[in-house]
Amino acid sequence: MPHDKKALQILLDAYWSPRGWKRDGPVDRADFEYARQAGYMFDSVAVTHDDIVTRLVSVRARINLEQVADAFLASLSTRRLELRSALGSFSCAVQFPLHGLREQTARRVPSGRLHCRICGRYGDSSPEHEDLNILSFERWKWGGVRHVDPLYCWFDLAQFEKTAPIAPTQADHSILARIIDIASSLAPEARPGELDARIGKAVKSNSAERRTLIQILGYCGVLKPAGRNGFLQAFTAEELRDRPPDRANDWAYPVIWWRGADGVDMDTLGRIFPKVAAMV
Known part of the structure; x- marks a missing residue:
């Protein structure tokens, strides 16, 4: 997608200031809508553990190692950190097992939720609302933070899939x-x-x-x-x-x-x- 500096700045300003993390509350609605339309901010998604796994397994099949390796390389001189992130997510996703959240593969924590021993996510059979904007912020700000989290892997690779190929120099x-x-x-x-x-x-x-x-x-x-x-x-x-x-x-x-x-x-x-x- 085209690089929109205004939308990116709205995203970054939502979470970060010269003093570090911001906890100031919601983004102005008009700014959010601008950044959402540009593809930098998102409405939350309601998903279960199994939904996330299915989405990740689906998107990884449409991406290959050469694409993410080239993007990683191209990020080194351009400082396009969102490109750098994809190699981490693809690496964590490529052998990721298709699995469900079951009593046999999870442990129940005091809250009653299940903690998956395979991927580490918490959940139950009910969809939970997930904030994609913090993931988008981390992707653009640092090249990702949560590459071992299947929610981030899915989100990152789904965004990478929309990005025009870039050749490293x-x-x-x-x-x-x-x-x-x-x-x-x-x-x-x-x-x-x-x-x-x-x-x-x-x-x-x-x-x-x-x-x-x-x-x-x-x-x-x-x-x-x-x-x-x-x-x-x-x-x-x-x-x-x-x-x-x-x-x-x-x-x-x-x-x-x-x-x-x-x-x-x-x-x-x-x-x-x-x-x-x-x-x-």
């Missing part, structure tokens, strides 16, 4: 090659935070954007911790996504386990970004 390939070089040369004990700091000069970004970039490289398996897979290689159920005991470590699974000694998985890099693999 040689500069884009060079930026990722530089990031790969840095990730491959860190000290064995280095953690994702050090990679965040080190790639700041390689790609125009702030730390929040770089965190998402690194986490997407984990979701797709380019940054693959020892003994664990990226979601592109194998889906890991929510109940099996173990985390280190360090509660201050708030990186996403699986990159939360990545260390400098793990380096870069060159087979996966070659599969997703063959031109970049040939450069490093």
